[in-house]
Amino acid sequence: MTAVTGGSGPVVIENCAIATMDGRQHDDSGAEHRINPQAVEGQIQGGIAQGLGLAVMEEIQVSDGVVRNPSFTDYLIPTILDMPPVRLDVLELADPRAPYGLRGVGEPPTISSTPAVVAAIRAATGRDLTRVPVRPEHITAT
Amino acid sequence: MRVTMTVNGEPATADDVWEGESLLFVLRERLALPGSKNACEQGECGSCTILLDDVPVCACLVAAGQAADREVVTVEGLAGRLGPGLHPVQQAFLDAGAVQCGFCTPGLIMQACDLLRRTAGVPGDPDIREALAGNLCRCTGYEKILDAVRLAAMRMAGDVA
Numbered sequence: 001m002t003a004v005t006g007g008s009g010p011v012v013i014e015n016c017a018i019a020t021m022d023g024r025q026h027d028d029s030g031a032e033h034r035i036n037p038q039a040v041e042g043q044i045q046g047g048i049a050q051g052l053g054l055a056v057m058e059e060i061q062v063s064d065g066v067v068r069n070p071s072f073t074d075y076l077i078p079t080i081l082d083m084p085p086v087r088l089d090v091l092e093l094a095d096p097r098a099p100y101g102l103r104g105v106g107e108p109p110t111i112s113s114t115p116a117v118v119a120a121i122r123a124a125t126g127r128d129l130t131r132v133p134v135r136p137e138h139i140t141a142t
Numbered sequence: 143m144r145v146t147m148t149v150n151g152e153p154a155t156a157d158d159v160w161e162g163e164s165l166l167f168v169l170r171e172r173l174a175l176p177g178s179k180n181a182c183e184q185g186e187c188g189s190c191t192i193l194l195d196d197v198p199v200c201a202c203l204v205a206a207g208q209a210a211d212r213e214v215v216t217v218e219g220l221a222g223r224l225g226p227g228l229h230p231v232q233q234a235f236l237d238a239g240a241v242q243c244g245f246c247t248p249g250l251i252m253q254a255c256d257l258l259r260r261t262a263g264v265p266g267d268p269d270i271r272e273a274l275a276g277n278l279c280r281c282t283g284y285e286k287i288l289d290a291v292r293l294a295a296m297r298m299a300g301d302v303a
Binding site: 041043049072079080081083 | 182184186187238239242270271272274275276277278279280281282283284285286287288
């Protein structure tokens with residue numbers, strides 16, 4: 001299980017640009033011990049980056065069967081300027097239902113960080129925001 | 143056409159180069175230097191970053207002819223430049239866990255080398271982020287890349303072993 005704290009203001013919205021702050025992630029990823037602590041952290045940080053991308057940037061736009069944004073010019077992914085510092089507490093708790101107590105580590109933060117960011121934007125704006133990525137017009141309703 | 147240049151300190155010649163051929167193609171396909179990665183081919187991702195006369199450029203955006211008689215340094219040329227073994231930036235990327243799939247790594251290392259060459263001491267995080275803003279990474283979330291650049295800077299400044 002992975003939880004990303006969100007919803008109580010870890011985003012700053014200014015001029016329709018969204019800056020995420022303090023992507024704090026709690027991940028009980030390990031079995032009793034992380035086999036490769038550095039890789040565990042890297043997977044979590046990288047997963048958060050992908051989830052952040054889905055929350056506010058990444059969308060393949062298709063019309064009439066043609067992908068309209070087939071390059072990094074118009075399909076944006078987070079750059080090093082977009083990523084907040086990611087502070088981690090990795091809880092080494094074995095999964096009682098899995099062989100050897102194993103847990104995966106890559107996917108959970110990827111999945112959970114997107115709703116965490118959007119929940120935070122909801123809290124900051126009071127808007128429903130029922131789709132991702134959240135675009136500026138979803139916040140300004142223009 | 144024939145293009146001659148200096149690559150990683152050695153003279154290099156490529157024959158039958160098409161006028162529109164990129165420097166990246168010549169490096170990878172004609173000079174057997176596949177370290178510089180071919181990804182977006184439009185200067186958006188930074189994976190093909192090299193040094194051309196000590197200036198970082200996207201090799202995909204430089205016509206091979208533009209590199210004639212100039213000096214090219216690729217990631218293959220870093221090891222041994224500042225003493226035996228890997229370049230401090232390369233070693234720091236390994237030690238900090240800044241490499242996951244590795245595709246962006248050569249470009250980031252070249253860009254980081256340029257930053258540290260023109261920075262006295264350890265650059266601040268905003269400077270590191272600014273310098274690496276043109277290099278996309280899909281895997282790492284950049285945190286350990288920042289760690290690696292800080293570590294390399296401290297080692298090069300003699301602050302840590």
